[in-house]
Amino acid sequence: MRVERLGQDKIKIFLTFDDLKDRGINKEDFWKDVPKVHDLFNEIMEQAYEELGFELTGPIAVEIFALPAQGMVVIVSRGKSNLLFGEELEDELYALEVTLEESDFIVFAFNDFENLVTASKLVNKYLVNGGKLYFYKEHYVLVLEQSDVKDGEVDNLIAQLSEFGEVSPITAAVLEEYGKLIIPKDATKEIVVHFS
Known part of the structure; x- marks a missing residue:
C-alpha cells in the first residue's frame, strides 16, 4: 500500500x-x-x-x-x-x-521521458497496439486499452511499466479534455522508432 x-x-x-x-x-x-x-x-x-x-x-x-x-x-x-x-x-x-x-484502460504516468523510452522498448513485445501518449501536469501519460495488450500478457506489461512509471487514476476523458495529445496511436512503437 x-x-x-x-x-x-x-x-x-x-x-x-x-x-x-x-x-x-x-x-x-x-x-x-x-x-x-x-x-x-x-x-x-x-x-x-x-x-x-x-x-x-x-x-x-x-x-x-x-x-x-x-x-x-x-x-x-x-x-x-x-x-x-x-x-x-x-x-x-x-x-x-x-x-x-x-476502468478498461491501463494508464501510467512518467515524470521523465527517458524512463518512458526505456519502458516502451521493454513492453512492445506485449502489445498489439502501442496506445496513446499525452502530456498532462508535467508528466508523460501512456494510455493503453485492454485490446492493445496481447492475450495473457497484461501482468507482464504492468510489471514492466511499474519499474519506470506509476499507475495513474487519470481517466482518458480528462486527458482528452485537459492533456496535450503527443502521439495519437501506437505510441510505444513510435517512441522506439524515433528515440532508439
Whole structure:
C-alpha cells in the first residue's frame, strides 16, 4: 500500500491486488458494504495520518478506481465545509461519499521521458497496439486499452511499466479534455522508432 499527498485536502492510496489478497478482500467487496472494507479504510486513514499528517474531519469523498491487473487507486478528499444539512458536524465525525469506477484502460504516468523510452522498448513485445501518449501536469501519460495488450500478457506489461512509471487514476476523458495529445496511436512503437 502506497500513500501519496495530492494536495492539502486530498490523498491518493494505491493498493495492489496482493495488498487486497493479504487482507482477504477482492475487488468485488468494494461494491458491497462489508466490515473488512471498513477495516481496510481505517487502516488506510491511519497510515495516511502517520505518514502525511492527513486527518479526517468534516465531510469527505472517496473515489475508488479499479485498474485492470494493477489493483485499486483510492482518492480521499476532505470537504471545505463542516456543514451538513445546515448543522455543524462534530470534529470526530465525517460524512462519507463513495464513488466506484472500473476502468478498461491501463494508464501510467512518467515524470521523465527517458524512463518512458526505456519502458516502451521493454513492453512492445506485449502489445498489439502501442496506445496513446499525452502530456498532462508535467508528466508523460501512456494510455493503453485492454485490446492493445496481447492475450495473457497484461501482468507482464504492468510489471514492466511499474519499474519506470506509476499507475495513474487519470481517466482518458480528462486527458482528452485537459492533456496535450503527443502521439495519437501506437505510441510505444513510435517512441522506439524515433528515440532508439
